[in-house]
Amino acid sequence: MSAPLLDVQGLTVASARGTVVEDVSFTIGQGEVLGLVGESGSGKTVTCRALIGLLPAGSLAVTAGSVRLEGREITRLDPVALGKVRGRQIGMIFQNPSSHLDPVMRIGDQIGLAVRHHLGLGRREARAHGIELLRQVGIPDPGARIDSYPHELSGGMRQRAMIATALACDPKLVIADEPTTALDVTVQAQILRLLLDLRDRRGVSMLLITHDLGVVAQTCDRIAVMYAGRIAEKGQKRRVLASPHHPYTQALIRCQPASGGGVGLLPSIPGQPPMAGSMPRGCRFHPRCERMRPACRERQPDLLQQADGSEAACFFPVSEPVLEAAS
Amino acid sequence: MSALAASRPGPASLPKLPLPLVLGILLVGAWALLALAAPWVAPFDPIAQNLAVALQPPSAAHWLGTDNFGRDVLSRVIWGARVDLQIGIIGVVFPFIIGTSIGAVAGYAGGIVDTVLMRVIDVVLAFPFLVLMIAIIAILGPGLASFYIAMALVGWVSYARLIRAQVLVLKHADFVLAAKSLDFGHARILFRHILPNAITGSIVFSMSDVVLVILSGSSISYLGLGVQPPTAEWGIMIAEGQGFITTAWWISAFPGFAIVIMAFGFSLLADGLAEFLGVRE
Amino acid sequence: MHRFRFVLWRPLQLLPVLFGISVITFVLIRMIPGDPARLLLGARATPSALARIREQYGLDEPLWAQYAYFLSNLSQGEMGRSIVYKIGVLDLMANRILPTVCLVVGSVLLSLLIAIPLASIAARQRGRTADHAIRIVSTAGLGLPAFWLGIMLIILFSVKLGLFPVAGWGDTWLERLHHMVLPCLTVALALSAVLTRNLRAAMIAEIGSDQAMAARSRGLPESVVFRRHVLPNSLVPTVNLLAVNIGWLIGGSVVVETVFSLPGMGQLLVRGIFARDYMVVQAVAMAFAVATVLINFLADLLTVAIDPRVRL
Numbered sequence: 001m002s003a004p005l006l007d008v009q010g011l012t013v014a015s016a017r018g019t020v021v022e023d024v025s026f027t028i029g030q031g032e033v034l035g036l037v038g039e040s041g042s043g044k045t046v047t048c049r050a051l052i053g054l055l056p057a058g059s060l061a062v063t064a065g066s067v068r069l070e071g072r073e074i075t076r077l078d079p080v081a082l083g084k085v086r087g088r089q090i091g092m093i094f095q096n097p098s099s100h101l102d103p104v105m106r107i108g109d110q111i112g113l114a115v116r117h118h119l120g121l122g123r124r125e126a127r128a129h130g131i132e133l134l135r136q137v138g139i140p141d142p143g144a145r146i147d148s149y150p151h152e153l154s155g156g157m158r159q160r161a162m163i164a165t166a167l168a169c170d171p172k173l174v175i176a177d178e179p180t181t182a183l184d185v186t187v188q189a190q191i192l193r194l195l196l197d198l199r200d201r202r203g204v205s206m207l208l209i210t211h212d213l214g215v216v217a218q219t220c221d222r223i224a225v226m227y228a229g230r231i232a233e234k235g236q237k238r239r240v241l242a243s244p245h246h247p248y249t250q251a252l253i254r255c256q257p258a259s260g261g262g263v264g265l266l267p268s269i270p271g272q273p274p275m276a277g278s279m280p281r282g283c284r285f286h287p288r289c290e291r292m293r294p295a296c297r298e299r300q301p302d303l304l305q306q307a308d309g310s311e312a313a314c315f316f317p318v319s320e321p322v323l324e325a326a327s
Numbered sequence: 328m329s330a331l332a333a334s335r336p337g338p339a340s341l342p343k344l345p346l347p348l349v350l351g352i353l354l355v356g357a358w359a360l361l362a363l364a365a366p367w368v369a370p371f372d373p374i375a376q377n378l379a380v381a382l383q384p385p386s387a388a389h390w391l392g393t394d395n396f397g398r399d400v401l402s403r404v405i406w407g408a409r410v411d412l413q414i415g416i417i418g419v420v421f422p423f424i425i426g427t428s429i430g431a432v433a434g435y436a437g438g439i440v441d442t443v444l445m446r447v448i449d450v451v452l453a454f455p456f457l458v459l460m461i462a463i464i465a466i467l468g469p470g471l472a473s474f475y476i477a478m479a480l481v482g483w484v485s486y487a488r489l490i491r492a493q494v495l496v497l498k499h500a501d502f503v504l505a506a507k508s509l510d511f512g513h514a515r516i517l518f519r520h521i522l523p524n525a526i527t528g529s530i531v532f533s534m535s536d537v538v539l540v541i542l543s544g545s546s547i548s549y550l551g552l553g554v555q556p557p558t559a560e561w562g563i564m565i566a567e568g569q570g571f572i573t574t575a576w577w578i579s580a581f582p583g584f585a586i587v588i589m590a591f592g593f594s595l596l597a598d599g600l601a602e603f604l605g606v607r608e
Numbered sequence: 609m610h611r612f613r614f615v616l617w618r619p620l621q622l623l624p625v626l627f628g629i630s631v632i633t634f635v636l637i638r639m640i641p642g643d644p645a646r647l648l649l650g651a652r653a654t655p656s657a658l659a660r661i662r663e664q665y666g667l668d669e670p671l672w673a674q675y676a677y678f679l680s681n682l683s684q685g686e687m688g689r690s691i692v693y694k695i696g697v698l699d700l701m702a703n704r705i706l707p708t709v710c711l712v713v714g715s716v717l718l719s720l721l722i723a724i725p726l727a728s729i730a731a732r733q734r735g736r737t738a739d740h741a742i743r744i745v746s747t748a749g750l751g752l753p754a755f756w757l758g759i760m761l762i763i764l765f766s767v768k769l770g771l772f773p774v775a776g777w778g779d780t781w782l783e784r785l786h787h788m789v790l791p792c793l794t795v796a797l798a799l800s801a802v803l804t805r806n807l808r809a810a811m812i813a814e815i816g817s818d819q820a821m822a823a824r825s826r827g828l829p830e831s832v833v834f835r836r837h838v839l840p841n842s843l844v845p846t847v848n849l850l851a852v853n854i855g856w857l858i859g860g861s862v863v864v865e866t867v868f869s870l871p872g873m874g875q876l877l878v879r880g881i882f883a884r885d886y887m888v889v890q891a892v893a894m895a896f897a898v899a900t901v902l903i904n905f906l907a908d909l910l911t912v913a914i915d916p917r918v919r920l
Contacts, residue, residue, distance in 0.1 A: 079829070083828070086825055087825065087828070092822070092825035099819060100821070102819045102823070102837050102840075102841065104841055104844070104915055104916060110823075114828065117826075117827065117828055117829075169827075453629055453855075454855065455859045455862075456856055457859025457860070458855075458858065458862060458877065458896045458897075461877065461881065535750070545755075546754070550863065550878055565755065565759065569867075572759060572767055573767050576763045583760065586756065587748060590751020591748045595747065
């Protein structure tokens with residue numbers, strides 16, 4: 001395997017109250033899809049904002065760690081150099097296409113602004129480029145839709161338009177932050193299929209942020225599970241889903257509705273995830289963990305390689321598989 | 328509402344007050360003190376003429392100079408605070424009471440009463456505020472009393488609209504439905520349960536409205552339709568000074584600064600109160 | 609352009625408001641104590657003229673009939689004669705519209721020229737010295753009396769520096785432009801305080817909005833994000849604010865016309881009141897109200913034009 005496209009090492013993000021993301025490391029290879037999974041508030045969105053330098057100024061800042069894109073450090077770039085990474089090399093897809101698209105600007109202009117800025121195309125070329133992009137993301141009648149305003153499109157079409165803006169300058173990496181959460185269930189699968197299709201055709205790598213293990217199962221090559229700002233477990237998707245080692249991952253999998261559709265309430269994890277600034281001592285999951293032992297209150301476990309190649313941060317990892325086989 | 332309960336204004340919670348609110352209270356308080364103490368603070372009689380010292384520039388004897396009748400501008404500015412503060416307060420109190428009552432009843436009653444009220448408000452708002460004021464004062468005859476009547480006739484619409492919108496929302500709130508289920512009378516539900524919760528926005532608005540009323544009052548006096556000479560009032564002083572702009576700029580300049588500073592106090596009060604009560608304008 | 613279809617039916621909705629305006633102006637004049645015929649014609653009117661106006665306005669008949677006469681006269685474009693100028697009120701107003709329109713339009717444009725840069729600086733440097741200074745000045749500016757500001761500008765620019773005329777209007781367009789600078793600046797400065805405060809708040813909200821964040825994620829420089837995404841979105845509420853304030857603006861122009869002796873509608877109104885020229889007062893008040901309604905209609909059009917989401 002060649003050098004990874006994106007190499008994140010020990011990334012730490014802090015606010016005034018404490019660290020929000022701590023010692024996060026992962027890599028994404030060429031054409032690979034990594035799923036970053038966790039509950040809301042686990043720090044996954046902050047992690048991906050930190051990657052492209054879009055943390056809210058003044059309240060959050062990267063305090064340690066490195067982010068390398070094709071071997072080049074990008075956490076300490078000046079705004080101009082960072083601007084050449086954003087959009088040009090890393091594209092970003094947001095959760096809510098309704099609020100993340102400019103309501104008073106035509107779709108074509110939103111794509112065109114980025115294209116003209118990064119690729120130096122003229123008005124007419126940018127427009128042709130935009131139409132081609134809309135066609136690629138599966139928007140019917142792209143020649144007419146390029147002049148539409150976001151509110152004139154349906155939710156699914158709006159998300160396709162946003163994907164087009166992210167892909168406008170042919171980035172090598174796409175970060176998708178909960179790309180299907182705001183959409184109807186029927187549209188979710190279409191959008192996921194589109195993302196995989198784009199990966200296959202364009203060879204882009206993808207960082208997919210989601211709280212939904214079902215989405216992960218359908219799309220990702222590898223998974224990193226986050227809990228309270230730290231990575232709890234990471235590894236190959238099939239292995240992690242079939243035999244999770246971290247009790248949190250195990251609990252997450254148990255909470256997923258089975259596709260067969262069982263009767264009765266789904267199990268849930270008791271308690272609430274901790275907030276930044278009031279993190280428990282020791283393992284951050286111990287107050288909610290059914291396998292908790294005294295040692296878990298004392299020290300923070302490191303990510304350790306397990307027998308099957310996955311890595312988990314737990315002193316007392318689970319070893320028996322929970323599912324017969326992953327999807 | 329929770330902000331109100333959590334931190335009652337008092338010595339203990341004083342440091343938590345927003346800075347604009349503190350500055351606004353100080354500024355408005357200073358003007359109020361000055362207005363009350365005018366007979367003792369003002370160095371000269373604001374009305375007595377002394378042509379021997381007419382049109383003198385600011386000096387040690389007359390800090391802000393004298394006007395064409397030899398009256399001390401500083402003394403007139405201080406006495407003027409009485410009139411203009413009174414204009415600002417009375418000019419807001421009546422529209423507030425009238426508008427709040429009408430708007431609350433209409434919003435609560437709904438139906439034809441509400442529809443008629445909204446149409447009346449549309450028509451009153453169609454007139455430029457000052458134009459309608461001037462027209463009403465023209466009919467009643469110039470003077471401060473006419474100004475207050477005109478203010479009440481025109482100014483209530485803003486309060487009626489504000490409170491009506493709040494009442495429309497609150498009348499379907501859970502605590503109101505609970506009060507209804509206890510078979511309380513309409514009057515009690517409206518005035519004891521809905522109004523106290525609906526009124527915060529109007530109170531904040533009334534503070535910024537004081538600014539508009541003071542500006543309107545002094546404008547009307549400037550045009551010669553409000554307070555009549557020789558009373559010391561800032562708008563009149565500015566009008567009287569306009570004849571001497573080439574020789575005695577201070578006659579017009581200082582009363583204007585007084586208006587700006589007093590209005591600034593009320594604007595800060597409005598901003599600070601909005602922040603303190605968590606009201607968005 | 610189906611979004612603009614409201615242009616056809618909205619004027620019909622305005623009819624009740626126009627009807628209300630006519631009722632209020634009618635009632636206002638009839639509330640004046642004394643013989644209405646004498647009020648309308650002045651103290652020195654001849655008996656035959658008094659008889660004529662009694663008949664024309666039905667002044668001997670009940671109030672509702674008088675209102676019907678008033679409306680029928682109005683529909684024929686008959687709004688009476690000025691007792692001071694001895695000409696028809698409509699002709700009189702026709703000569704006075706231009707300065708007022710120039711004043712209102714000029715000051716709106718000028719106030720935007722002042723408010724947009726100030727609000728942009730404050731919003732982009734939020735929390736820093738420039739922002740604090742602009743916030744304090746614009747809050748203090750809320751209480752600027754336009755008539756006083758006008759006099760101060762006259763003292764500074766006309767008396768001390770001799771740059772602009774003290775008062776009046778002028779015959780050629782160049783002269784008029786020269787005469788309009790100070791009056792427009794007066795109203796614009798007073799208006800820009802409100803505009804700056806609101807624009808700043810709108811811009812700050814837009815700078816932190818999801819769509820601005822998305823634009824940044826596409827690598828656009830902050831200046832482009834501001835100009836192309838933040839500014840257009842924050843102008844939408846500002847147009848509404850201008851429309852709401854148009855009545856206030858017209859009121860302010862009445863006073864400012866008096867300060868600068870501009871021969872406009874506002875001056876006509878004020879002089880009409882002192883001369884007890886009630887036909888003029890009635891007509892001007894009505895004209896101002898109708899103008900306010902029309903301007904609000906235009907603001908609706910403008911909102912639909914700049915915000916594609918709005919449907920009326």
